[in-house]
Amino acid sequence: MRLHPIHILRITGLLDGISLLLLLSIAMPLKYIWGMDIAVTIMGSIHGGIFSVYALAILYAAIRMNWSLLWPAAALIAAFIPFGNFILDWKLKKAQASYSIRPFNYAVLVYSIVFFSFFDLFSQLPVMSTFAASVGASSFIVGFVIGLYSLANTLGNILSGIMTDKVGPFKILMVGLLLTSVALLLYHFVDQPLFLIIVRILHGFVAGLIVPAAFTFSANTTVHDQQGKKVAFTGTFVGLAAIIGPAFSGIMASKTSVPYVFTCVAIAGFSLTLLSAVFLGKYKIAKKEKDELIQASGSLFNSGVIKAYGGAFFLMFSQGAIAYLLPLHVQTLGYDSRLSGTLMSTFGIIAVLIFVLPTNRIFDRAASSTTLAFGMGLMGVSQLLISLSTTTLTLYFVLGLYGVGFAFLFPSINTMLIKAVPTELRGKAYGYFYAFFSLGVVAGSSLLGWLPFNILEGFMLTGIILLLFAAFAAFNKQRDHALNH
Structure with a gap:
């Protein structure tokens, strides 16, 4: 029994x-x-x-x-x-x-793979800098190894997209899950900065194979008029990873060690590899629907794709700016550094609620360009308001508003990409898509650190950039509508 x-x-x-x-x-x-x-x-x-x-x-x-x-x-x-x-x-x-x-519902397993990939990413945030310092890395190397992961991740994203179209998403998922789990175990053997750099390159590269393949698998097995809702559900697991990952690694690392934290994540990765081998291998990609064949001649550079890529880049540009500037802003106001963490959790919780509640139906009923412009605009306004917020109440309100914008933007750009690209090019499209994600994080934090701006000017610049892209998306939608009629 x-x-x-x-x-x-x-x-x-x-x-x-x-x-x-x-x-x-x-x-x-x-x-x-x-x-x-x-x-x-x-x-x-x-x-x-x-x-x-x-x-x-x-x-x-x-x-x-x-x-x-x-x-x-x-x-x-x-x-x-x-x-x-x-x-x-x-x-x-x-x-x-x-x-x-x-x-057995294969979709939940795909959601879990997405959760694992982002959980792996977010669990690194509180512990990687201290771990790098503990093996003798200088302050320059500490910053270098953190950014190095995202750069290697970008290459993995692109290769995953190209290979997914050639051999199918299932095989790339299996390779990505298995190699990422092995890479996580390598941190046990790190005892000097050079070896840490090598492990970070390997870890970032193989981890980059997972997400494009997972999203391609999900998109290719979803009914056309339910893609927005499903992408929103997927965003739920990204949000949960953002909330749970840092807390898990911070608590566990303080009680055990950083390599042990990565071992726990690796065990989850090996388990998902086994579950995927048993349950996902038997699922075949659904035949293309007729309305998918009217896309722009298999092009990866039509209007919808460009807006989706731009949305991905500026979404993570904004995240990089938040990660860099918010702790400094909170510290300048004289508040405890823990407030930064709770503010981050606030925006994540708000986003998850919008993803999981019936509000997710809007992404299949409203035009993706409309929800994209709305979400990007809210995020831009939030960046401007953060620079003017001086109390905890206003900071929580503004980060909640930022969470609403994030929740509207993430499903919109994913749905737009799915609808703008035919099935046979979807893997490559997602590979470039998540490469723009990785580059956006690096650009957001590094550009603002390089420019001679103070904290408030950094928030203002980021807000203006996001609002300009929101205006571009809204204007481009009107132009496309006029051309089609």
Whole structure:
């Protein structure tokens, strides 16, 4: 008799909750009061292993249970709260009879792969600079290895797009997941800056193979009039990764080590590789629909593609500016540095809510150019308002507004790209698309750091650039409409 998915989730959840309590109540006092560092090392390793199994149980339940995404989200959040797993177990026990088991849904596995890819990225943010310094890297090398990942990621994105069109997204997904998991384990052997640079290049390159292939697989197996909604759901997992990844790595690294954090991520990657081999290989790409054949002669440089690429670049340009300027702005105002993290979480939570709630239907009903211009415009206005915000209340409000803009922009540019490119070129299109994502992050932070602007001028410049692109997208939509009529 097979175990019910909720039974598996409850058992692993209780084990995770018990191991967390043992870590906090026994191992950490032994380390910080009696100097027994080995206690945290051993108990932290046990807890990390159990958490990895628990994460797989959450994934399995999300795939097999006919319930909303709020349950998996609650299960993840409970893992970081003492006694949270026990409260969740009580809720799950009562809810079990209310939900039926459904056949395996490949889409949730694709969502999970997207989550893994961005979780890998965001989990690096709080720990990579300190890890680089711990192996003897100078301040210049610390900054270099952080940016190096994005540059290598860009090359991986482009190669993934080209190869996806040639051999199909499934094979590229398998290669990307497997090699990324192996690359994550290499951090255990890093003991000098040169080896760290080599590992960062390898890690960034192979990780860049995953996302274009995953989005191509999702787009090619989606009904045409539901693509916007599905892209919005995908954005939910990107947002969750942005919220959970930094918190997970920061907490786990403080209790164990940075290489151990990457090992936990690697275990998830190997597990997804196995699940993909079993479940995704049997899915065939759907035949092209007639309305996809009217695209611009297989061109990657029509109006829709250019706007999608521009939207991707300036979206991440804005993110790079936020990551660079917001902590400095908060510090200048005299607030605790933790406020920067909660502000980032605020915009992520707002975006996730718009992705997962019925508001996601707008991306299949409104023109992508309209929602693109609206989202980019809101983000531009938010950048201008951040420079004028001096209280915590106004900062939270403005970052919430920024989250709304992000939530409108991300699905819009993805949907626009899907509709502007025929199926046989979609992999290459997504490869270049996510290359622009990676380049945008580098450009946003490095350009503002190079220009002789203060913090407020940096926000103002970014806001003006975003508003100009929003105006371009809106004007271009009107021109395309006039040409078509």
